[in-house]
Amino acid sequence: MSRLSLFAPDNFPLIQPGQPLLPAIVDALTQGGQPLADNDILVLAQKIVSKSENRFIDLGDIVATDEARDYAARCLKEPRFIQAVLNESAAVVRCVPNVFIVQHKLGFTLANAGIDQSNIDPSCINEEHRELALLLPQDPDASAAALRRQIRDTLGVNVGVVISDSFGRPWRLGTTGVCIGCAGVEPIRDQRGQKDLYGRTLQVTMPAIGDEMAAAACLLMGEASEGRPIAVLRGLEVIEADLPATALLRAGNEDLFR
Amino acid sequence: MSRLSLFAPDNFPLIQPGQPLLPAIVDALTQGGQPLADNDILVLAQKIVSKSENRFIDLGDIVATDEARDYAARCLKEPRFIQAVLNESAAVVRCVPNVFIVQHKLGFTLANAGIDQSNIDPSCINEEHRELALLLPQDPDASAAALRRQIRDTLGVNVGVVISDSFGRPWRLGTTGVCIGCAGVEPIRDQRGQKDLYGRTLQVTMPAIGDEMAAAACLLMGEASEGRPIAVLRGLEVIEADLPATALLRAGNEDLFR
Structure with missing residues (x-):
């Protein structure tokens, strides 16, 4: 066995x-x-x-470009979040409502460049930073x-x-x-x-x-x-x-x- | 634990x-x-x-259609094998050299409709049937x-x-x-x-x-x-x-x- x-x-x-x-x-x-x-x-x-x-980022620190705003409008997501995804990506694979799939700079093809907002304690960096995401x-x-x-x-x-x-x-x-x-x-x-x-x-x-x-x-x-x-x-x-x-x-x- | x-x-x-x-x-x-x-x-x-x-088939029993011969020429595979794959499939997804990916009638998207010729005992049906494949x-x-x-x-x-x-x-x-x-x-x-x-x-x-x-x-x-x-x-x-x-x-x- x-x-x-x-x-x-x-x-x-x-x-x-x-x-x-x-x-x-x-x-x-x-x-x-x-x-x-x-x-x-x-x-x-x-x-x-x-x-x-x-590898935390604060989405409040990010300024969305026109490109990010265009993608955000197409996939119905937050423009600064999309900008954060683009910053981590080599190419956009798919952008339709609720779905944003990219090729990550590391080579992986996945949704949102793997950037995640779940299971993050919003107070774990400091009180003012409340729009945290994790790369x-x-x-x-x-x-x-x-x-x-x-x-x-x-x-x-x-x-x-x-x-x-x-x-x-x-x-x-x-x-x-x-x-x-x-x-x-x-x-x-x-x-x-x-x-x-x-x-x-x-x-x-x-x-x-x-x-x-x-x-x-x-x-x-x-x-x-x-x-x-x-x-x-x-x-x-x-x-x-x-x-x-x-x-x-x-x-x-x-x-x-x- | x-x-x-x-x-x-x-x-x-x-x-x-x-x-x-x-x-x-x-x-x-x-x-x-x-x-x-x-x-x-x-x-x-x-x-x-x-x-x-x-779920054995004998490829010797299969006659390839023109469609199967066309796909076979493009993916460099045996026309009767391709016919067997088409018989199990709802649609062809991709056909390039060495790769034939289909949507199986069951709904799965996979290579060769899952038809396999490895780990099959060629003598397990009878002596004349030597081109066995498994669906x-x-x-x-x-x-x-x-x-x-x-x-x-x-x-x-x-x-x-x-x-x-x-x-x-x-x-x-x-x-x-x-x-x-x-x-x-x-x-x-x-x-x-x-x-x-x-x-x-x-x-x-x-x-x-x-x-x-x-x-x-x-x-x-x-x-x-x-x-x-x-x-x-x-x-x-x-x-x-x-x-x-x-x-x-x-x-x-x-x-x-x-």
Whole structure:
């Protein structure tokens, strides 16, 4: 029997702007009786990484350009919010009522450049700043690598780290967890050329393991008010790899679905 | 600490055309010391469901139309294979070299209508039939519901059933497990209107739990020659629902990514 276990501390503390994550992670897992062990995969919601890296912006500081106002009128959103999205984006993919999908400067295609206003304490910066929004981490692969190094240096254990976000998908309703940053894991496995059970060569088998790890963790982490922004996957046959999460991106000219 | 465990029997037997699945599932899980229990989610790879339902076709029996030959020339595939795909499809979405993406009659948008030639024993029907391919189950939600009923009637336990397949995605490389049929689970949860941790109303939160369950199971099941076509998820807070997997489909006119 092959086995895999997932666990997530309940009541993880709310992360304040600039607060380092490692002590909170160690405390929550130790108190829950499950300290990190070699070969664990630690999955973190993008939101706590962004909070820890103080990626807050105040929409009150933003001045919308004409371009932002045009898009805002078409998608029925706030012009300064749209300007904040454009500031994080390389291209606009889709703009229709209630939907603004862009290609983020990091390469990901997603709604609103991943800028989020939920689960943000409006008082957590100061009293005057009340239109806060949270950007994606500046370099999620680097964030994952830094945390992995800290864990190795501090705890002496060798773990993989995945930073997850929830993306919508073309053709299918709802969101699933996807990997937007990783270190020490294999986000995608190229099995093309391997043989199947009958010796037939596999043509297209490339499981997006990083995204499946993020999706599995989301089953425990939830997305509303669960208060479980970290989860650990234990028992996976881990193949350490130096591939970044950007290995999961289709090049524009290879994106045959567009 | 919230917990979730997954397990998958190794060396699951190869399913023969028409062979019922339940005895093989019960044997494998019992031998592995993990009989099914109330609230388990049983995930099955589409392939064994299709084999059990004898959804084999022999490409030798198929005559390609002019339309199929045209598409085949454009995507560099075998015309009879393309004809088989067209027979299962409602519309062609994309046809370029090495890529043929369609909308399946069941509503799913995917490559080759999910028709697969890997992990098929060429001798399993008879000696003359050597160009076998396997179609998706005729009605995967009905297949899942029937198996769930059998499990309740035979074993007296109440489980959820998810049938998974591996789909490619626009914008992201690789495939992930998705839910193409289900029974007794909640494939998508509409949390719009709920409050976040600070009382702010969530705008777009609809986790595609069915797809996340399929993706989690795929971490154990693998896609090549692992021989693990079933997995059990245990420990999820299950909300029984009568939604079919087709609840995960975006209506064409709402598919804002197209």
